[in-house]
Every structure is written in C-alpha cells, then in structure tokens.
Amino acid sequence: MIRYFTEDTTFTLKGKRLVSKWLREVAEDRGFEIGELNYIFCSDPYLLAINRQFLGHDYETDIITFDNSEDYLLETGRKGVSADIYISVDTVRINGKAYGEGFDREIHRVIVHGLLHLIGYDDCDDWHRSRMRAAENRALAELDQMKEA
Numbered sequence: 001m002i003r004y005f006t007e008d009t010t011f012t013l014k015g016k017r018l019v020s021k022w023l024r025e026v027a028e029d030r031g032f033e034i035g036e037l038n039y040i041f042c043s044d045p046y047l048l049a050i051n052r053q054f055l056g057h058d059y060e061t062d063i064i065t066f067d068n069s070e071d072y073l074l075e076t077g078r079k080g081v082s083a084d085i086y087i088s089v090d091t092v093r094i095n096g097k098a099y100g101e102g103f104d105r106e107i108h109r110v111i112v113h114g115l116l117h118l119i120g121y122d123d124c125d126d127w128h129r130s131r132m133r134a135a136e137n138r139a140l141a142e143l144d145q146m147k148e149a
Contacts, residue, residue, distance in 0.1 A: 002037045008046040011089040013039075019108070022143045023115055027081060032119050035072035035082035039111065044090040062091040065114045081118040087111065105140070112139045 002020040004013050013019065027034050044060050051057045051064060068082040087110055096106030116135050122128045 002034060003039070005038060005040045007040055007042040009041055009043050009089050011041045013041065013107070014104070018143075018146060019111065022139075022146055023112065025142065025146075026112060026115060026139050027119060030119050031079060033072075033076075033078055033080035035069070035076070035080040037082065037115070038084045039114075040084060040086045041089050042086055044088050047086055047088040047091075050086055060088065060091055062095060063087050063110050063114050065117055067118055069118060081115065083114070083118055085111075085114040087114070108140060108143060109136050112136055112143075 002023055004016055006012070023037070024034050047064060048058075048060050051059065051061060054066075055064070064086045066084040066086075068084070069080065072078075072080040072082040087107070089107075092106050092110050093103050095101075096103040099106065101109065113132070113136055116132060116139070117123075121132045121135055123132045
C-alpha cells in the first residue's frame with residue numbers, strides 16, 4: 001500500500017494513482033514487493049527538525065527515508081519494501097529550478113529516489129551516484145511512457 005500525507009504544507013501530489021502504479025512497477029521490475037510506503041510531503045523547517053532529532057544533522061535536505069523493510073520481510077517472508085519517506089516540497093522546488101528540471105519532474109525524481117534507496121541503490125560516492133541517477137532516469141522514462149499510454 002502506498003499512501004501520501006502532508007505536514008506543514010498545502011502541497012497535493014497530482015496523479016497519485018498513476019504514481020502509485022509506477023512505483024509498484026519500479027519495485028516489481030527489480031524483484032521487490034511494496035509493503036507499506038508512506039510518503040510525507042512537508043516543509044523545510046519540518047524536515048530539518050526531523051533531520052536534527054533522528055539523524056543528528058543540522059542541515060536541510062530534500063528527502064529522509066526511514067526504512068521498515070526488515071519488518072516486512074519478517075512478517076511475510078518475502079522481499080519487499082516498507083518505509084516512511086519524508087520529502088521537503090520547499091527544497092524540491094528550489095532544486096527543480098536549479099537543475100532545470102521543473103517542479104513536477106523533480107518531485108517524481110525524489111519520490112523514486114527514496115524507493116531506489118530501499119531496493120539497494122546508494123549515492124555515497126561518484127560511482128554510486130551515477131548508478132542511482134541512471135536508475136532514476138530509467139524510472140522517469142517509464143513514468144513518461146505510462147503518461148502517454
């Protein structure tokens with residue numbers, strides 16, 4: 001189950017059904033099931049407070065993922081992903097402009113970025129960042145195809 005929430009923002013994700021279908025396909029194509037994914041869209045101050053409280057980081061970020069996938073495996077015996085994924089709409093908006101992507105494209109990139117982390121992609125160094133970016137681009141191309149169908 002994929003659910004979408006907001007905290008400290010008026011943002012509403014467009015096309016939730018399509019986005020959910022897309023995320024399930026991205027996971028399934030890589031051998032994973034979706035357990036429970038909660039996307040929480042929030043403001044910079046809200047996510048900064050989470051970053052400070054739970055990670056001890058004193059800086060803004062676009063996404064923080066709390067992975068609960070081990071619980072899913074223990075409960076079902078299957079390889080799946082479950083998480084609470086917090087996304088700062090403010091930072092996504094700024095990054096979308098800075099990277100020339102636009103807001104909608106950048107929000108989809110960040111949404112799938114969180115999922116890709118859960119299924120084993122990382123961005124800890126240049127090689128991994130390149131691999132992650134390629135996976136994001138493939139997934140975004142899949143979303144574009146789904147929109148056209």
